[in-house]
Amino acid sequence: MMNLTDLFATRADRMRASEIRELLKLLDQPDIISFAGGIPDPALFPREAFADAYADLLGGAGANAALQYQVSEGYRPLRTWLAAEMGRMGVACDEGNLFITSGSQQGLDYLGKLFLSPGDTALVTWPTYLGALQAFNAYEPRYDRLTPAGGNMTPAAYRDAARATKSDGATGGEAKFAYLVPDFANPTGETLDRAGREGVLDLAADLGIAVIEDAAYRSLRFEGEDVPSILALDCARSGGIEKARTLFCGSFSKILAPGLRVGWICAPRAIVDKLVLLKQAGDLHSPSINQMAIHRVAETVYGAQVERLKAAYGARRDALLAALEAHMPQGVSWSRPEGGMFVWVTLPETLDAAALLAEAVREARVAFVPGAAFHPDGTGRNTLRLSFTLADERAVTQGIPRLAALVRKAIAAA
């Protein structure tokens, strides 16, 4: 018989290990000032609204529905609320275009499962959201680089690159979708302008592929004007959502609370129908009680909660940017996000942020996420991500000077 090692040498072995998460496990010591975790500030959770929602649900006539099985596409009143919210974004649609996911991470996993066979190509920005790479990696794609702000490869060049990876007689290799976070991206904090979004749609049309628009941070704009969502631009040019090629992944995690795991996909009905089959097979449905609670809380406090987060996170971004300006040495640059949760720092090319992290944690008691993990090819070693959602005054006034001192030392030693 096979031994157990062979028995359990299965598909997951071929997945990329999440080294970065291992590193971050070391950072739980209380005296560490962490700019690492991309998590919302729990002090800002609308706790009372959730307490009221769960109490109403479990005390009233809705209790049985909250505790019972639910349809796979999701709780209809929540889908109707989301259709109106998408309408406010310029996407005319109805609840049949809305599919509830267990967080937007599940949306990315299902879209990977739907589109990718081993060896297919996914176009992604460099760097890109690590969780998207983890979701897609399970389906064993190759990656090509998407540079929507300018300098994309021609459609013909993307086709040639995909074709070149096929072995004789093998199927697959074709590009299947372009994935991007157009607003206040994780990890860079940058926002793609309208021309860049139109360019992505042009490229997708030429290649005949879908666009996955990850809009997890979209509502968190502190300054400047909204840029239309890619799905809204797609609907305008294609004649409506049923003809669109863009699949919009939204999330309540950053605005209301991540612990309930409620997100959504807004897409043509043909795609929603396929996602429903994946959901029936995958986990039947997202928890009924959480979908109903999110619906109640969204109806009552969503707008006010968005404003509250913008004020709090906007002030923290300002403080972080001011501290970087005051303390970082020449040769270090960073993004100036108009919203979201992250600032992206580029160190001189001779520096390695992963090596710097080890020293930062050990000596300076400061943590961040090294940037290489966000690059499918492991480049970007001289970059790092700072999250400002938990960056209070102490974190900024003590943590950034300590980090800057380390960077100076590293530059001097390089």
Added chain:
Amino acid sequence: MMNLTDLFATRADRMRASEIRELLKLLDQPDIISFAGGIPDPALFPREAFADAYADLLGGAGANAALQYQVSEGYRPLRTWLAAEMGRMGVACDEGNLFITSGSQQGLDYLGKLFLSPGDTALVTWPTYLGALQAFNAYEPRYDRLTPAGGNMTPAAYRDAARATKSDGATGGEAKFAYLVPDFANPTGETLDRAGREGVLDLAADLGIAVIEDAAYRSLRFEGEDVPSILALDCARSGGIEKARTLFCGSFSKILAPGLRVGWICAPRAIVDKLVLLKQAGDLHSPSINQMAIHRVAETVYGAQVERLKAAYGARRDALLAALEAHMPQGVSWSRPEGGMFVWVTLPETLDAAALLAEAVREARVAFVPGAAFHPDGTGRNTLRLSFTLADERAVTQGIPRLAALVRKAIAAA
């Protein structure tokens, strides 16, 4: 460019459409007496215990943790509670052997993802749980028939059958696991005896494969003695859980409430580690708040709730079996489950339960699930599943005579 139909012709198209669910959508009319849905009786949900749990969580110091992200393996106190529960079942383990899933359906999906590549073989009983076939189908296996009560193919014959399906030079084909519901199975209600369980372990050892033990109904025994779980037998023969080949899928859906989507897998740590990677990539974690609520409710009412369900469902099973005995014509037989939720009815071979269902709904206003859907090869057309969890006195005294009259008519017409 490709048209949208081509663009969206993706992997989900190759999944088996869930025809049976389409049929069941027709059955929502209130005057229908339904034995179809495999759902718990909502009148028996421990609603007050859940109301208390959510109120405590959101009113107290635990609120931030309940609303925040959680580790992928699941809430540690719940895993510790489950390790003790598995210990009572004869499986010595600790929380490192427990992995929290979003319902046991997600456990089946993840195990399919972990083990199956297209063309691999899964051994399943005929009939088997429809949701397991849907979960596994996404990974495109072939199925071979497992007959644990006796008459299994020899290991050599299974190997030959798998090998015969490979095309020249193709990899894959090997059997990867045996899947079964040993206690009060969905759909048959039958329980596999100890010798049958040992036989499955013998076969799995010969083939060098895993065993997936779906224990969704195990706690719901109304009469007779518990048969040791396959995992417990495996631990006894292999020397402990780390050397076991059995992966135990449990669920709170049938005892506490399905709407929270909380289940678990108990397995060797090597498997739990791989499942954690799938979970990180798939949906990050199951909802924090629901895991914490389930833990509180399990700590306070689990044992009492099991007793309450046994009494209620046991009485409904008795009434259903008595009505079948009183009304069904000769040539019809059925299982006599010692627990669970289902009775399995076998009609004369000339009858087609799917055709009977259409007539039953239209004329007799009675619904059930035709048995063919539970067979990977579409056999079993003369079988059907009756659920007794919602079968109150009216359902049994009116519904079964109506159904029996239809069967008589069909036998006469055949």
